[in-house]
Amino acid sequence: MYAKLARIGLVLAALGVAGCTDSSVKNLSEVANKQLPDSILAEMKAKGMLRNSSVMARIFKEEGKLEIWKAKTNGRYDMVASYDICKWSGKLGPKFTEGDRQAPEGFYTVRPSQMNPNSNYHLAFNIGYPNAFDRANGRTGSNLMVHGACSSSGCYSMTDAQIEQIYAFGRDAFQGGQTEFQIQAFPFRMTAANMARYRNDPNYEFWKMLKVGYDQFEITKVPPKVDVCEKRYVFNQIPADGQAFNPTGACPATTQPDSLKTAYKSYQSTYEAAYNSAIKASTPAPKPTIAGIKEAALVSDWTKKRARGERVPIEPPSLNADGTVSETTRMGRIDSPAGRKMAALDAEKAAKEKAAQEKAAAIAAAKAAKEAAKAQALAQKEAAQQQQMVEAAPPVEAPMPQSDSAASKLKKRLLGMFGG
Known part of the structure; x- marks a missing residue:
C-alpha cells in the first residue's frame, strides 16, 4: 500500500514545472556549495538515503522546529535533521496581507529558481508564498523566505550554520533530479492534545484543513499531492479524466486510493479518542494567535x-x-x-x-535680575533719604524734671497735722 502511494507521490512530483535552468543551481557562491557534514551523510546512509535523493521540510511554529525529511530507497521519507528556528515573526496563524509580519502556514513549493545563493541573509530560498490557496483567498505578501542571519520580519530565520545545511539538502536534491520540494508549515504539531488546546481559536477551521495533509503524511510518509478548489486545500485527490482543479471554482469529481482511505479512517478513529480525552485533561494555555x-x-x-x-x-x-x-x-x-x-x-x-x-x-x-537691581537701588535710595531726614531734624529737648516745692510744702503740712 505505502509503496504504491510512494510511487504516486514521486510521479506527481516529477510533473512539477522546473522554474530555472541548470545555471541557477550551478552558479552558486562558495558558501552555497558547502557540503553536508560527514555525520549527516553517515546517518543518511544508515537510513537508506542517497545524498541527492528527494527532500521535503516541515516547520512547527510553537515548537520552533524545522525538520528535513529525505526519501529512502523504498520511496518513503524519514527525518534526517531537525533545527531550532532562530526567529520567526508574528503569532500562530496564517499570513493574511503584506506587512502583517506573519510567517506563513500552509503547503508550499520550492523550485530551483527560488534558491538564492547570494542572499543578504547569508543563504535563502523563497518558500513560494502566496500559493494557489493564498491567492484564491485574497492573501498578499512577497519575499517570504527561509534564510540565515537570525532576523525575521515574516520569514523563518535560521543561524548561518543551519541555513548552510538546509540549503545543501535542497541543492543536492535538485542536482539529483528533484524538480521541486515541499514545505509544510504548521502552527504546532497537530496532535490531539494541541488541537484540543486551540479548539476555540478563530484559526481552528483553517488548522483542521491543514491537519488533513498533516495526517496523510503521518500515515504514508510521502509528501501529499496538494491542490486547491473551492478556496480550500485538498490532498491526494485524483480528478476524473479531463477535469482539473480550479482554486476558486467547484471541486471536480475525484478518487483516492482505497488503501489511503482505509488507513486514514483508522488513523482518525484513534485521533478522535485521544482528542476527547485531551479536552477533559489539563493542558498548557494556548499561545497568542492572530485574530x-x-x-x-x-x-x-x-x-x-x-x-x-x-x-x-x-x-x-x-x-x-x-x-x-x-x-x-x-x-x-x-x-x-x-x-x-x-x-x-x-x-x-x-x-x-x-x-x-x-x-x-x-x-x-x-x-x-534687572528688576531686582532696580528694586535694590530704589530701596537704598529710600533708606538714604530717610537717614538724611533724621539727621536734619531739630534735637528734641528732654522734659524738665518736676519741681518739688509743692511736694515739700505738702509734706511739711502733713507732718504738722500729725505731729511730725
Whole structure:
C-alpha cells in the first residue's frame, strides 16, 4: 500500500514545472556549495538515503522546529535533521496581507529558481508564498523566505550554520533530479492534545484543513499531492479524466486510493479518542494567535508607518477578543534610511526648541535680575533719604524734671497735722 502511494507521490512530483535552468543551481557562491557534514551523510546512509535523493521540510511554529525529511530507497521519507528556528515573526496563524509580519502556514513549493545563493541573509530560498490557496483567498505578501542571519520580519530565520545545511539538502536534491520540494508549515504539531488546546481559536477551521495533509503524511510518509478548489486545500485527490482543479471554482469529481482511505479512517478513529480525552485533561494555555484579517490590517498599517520612518509603538499592535487594540507605550523608529532621516529632523526640531527655551529663560533671568537691581537701588535710595531726614531734624529737648516745692510744702503740712 505505502509503496504504491510512494510511487504516486514521486510521479506527481516529477510533473512539477522546473522554474530555472541548470545555471541557477550551478552558479552558486562558495558558501552555497558547502557540503553536508560527514555525520549527516553517515546517518543518511544508515537510513537508506542517497545524498541527492528527494527532500521535503516541515516547520512547527510553537515548537520552533524545522525538520528535513529525505526519501529512502523504498520511496518513503524519514527525518534526517531537525533545527531550532532562530526567529520567526508574528503569532500562530496564517499570513493574511503584506506587512502583517506573519510567517506563513500552509503547503508550499520550492523550485530551483527560488534558491538564492547570494542572499543578504547569508543563504535563502523563497518558500513560494502566496500559493494557489493564498491567492484564491485574497492573501498578499512577497519575499517570504527561509534564510540565515537570525532576523525575521515574516520569514523563518535560521543561524548561518543551519541555513548552510538546509540549503545543501535542497541543492543536492535538485542536482539529483528533484524538480521541486515541499514545505509544510504548521502552527504546532497537530496532535490531539494541541488541537484540543486551540479548539476555540478563530484559526481552528483553517488548522483542521491543514491537519488533513498533516495526517496523510503521518500515515504514508510521502509528501501529499496538494491542490486547491473551492478556496480550500485538498490532498491526494485524483480528478476524473479531463477535469482539473480550479482554486476558486467547484471541486471536480475525484478518487483516492482505497488503501489511503482505509488507513486514514483508522488513523482518525484513534485521533478522535485521544482528542476527547485531551479536552477533559489539563493542558498548557494556548499561545497568542492572530485574530484574522482585522488584526493583520492593523499590523500592516503599523508596518507601513514604520517603513516611512514614523514614530510607532516598538511592538506591533494586537487586537483583543473584545475588539479593543493593545499597543505598547514605548515609541521608536526603525533603523532605516527613512527612519534615520525622520529621527534627524526630530533631533533638529528638538534642538531648536531647546535653544528657544534656553534663550527665553536667559531673557527672563536678565529681566528679573534687572528688576531686582532696580528694586535694590530704589530701596537704598529710600533708606538714604530717610537717614538724611533724621539727621536734619531739630534735637528734641528732654522734659524738665518736676519741681518739688509743692511736694515739700505738702509734706511739711502733713507732718504738722500729725505731729511730725
